[in-house]
Amino acid sequence: MDWFRRMMAGRYGVDQLSNAMILLSIVLLIISSLIGSSIINMLAMIMLILSYGRVFSKNINKRREENMRFLRWWSPISIKLMQYINRIKGYRTYRYFKCSGCGQTLRVPRGKGRVHITCPKCKNEFTKNT
Numbered sequence: 001m002d003w004f005r006r007m008m009a010g011r012y013g014v015d016q017l018s019n020a021m022i023l024l025s026i027v028l029l030i031i032s033s034l035i036g037s038s039i040i041n042m043l044a045m046i047m048l049i050l051s052y053g054r055v056f057s058k059n060i061n062k063r064r065e066e067n068m069r070f071l072r073w074w075s076p077i078s079i080k081l082m083q084y085i086n087r088i089k090g091y092r093t094y095r096y097f098k099c100s101g102c103g104q105t106l107r108v109p110r111g112k113g114r115v116h117i118t119c120p121k122c123k124n125e126f127t128k129n130t
């Protein structure tokens, strides 16, 4: 891999933004082939070229700044997404209630009958069927 290291010397390399762009372009490629859209296909190609442009870029500071901006935008979305995925995963084992006091989502095991719930955030108490 010596040639690779030499080629990558002084270049930025892969970061989260490049990975996201490559992933998105692959998704776009799949969509474009499914619906036969040449515009989406072109968008995917442009996205792919741009992401590789970033990987081989020598303007490291600028690329790093782009990635920071991307992460600032993406982090809250990814947290929400993970919460959503965990909720789908836990659907069979847990029931979710919204606290009427503060709006906090509370997770309770399923099939326990009527349970008395105390919100850990605002100490609001209520009874629910699980």
Ligand SMILES: [Zn+2]
Residues within 6 Å of the ligand: 099, 100, 101, 102, 103, 104, 119, 120, 121, 122, 123, 124
């Ligand atoms: Zn509460």
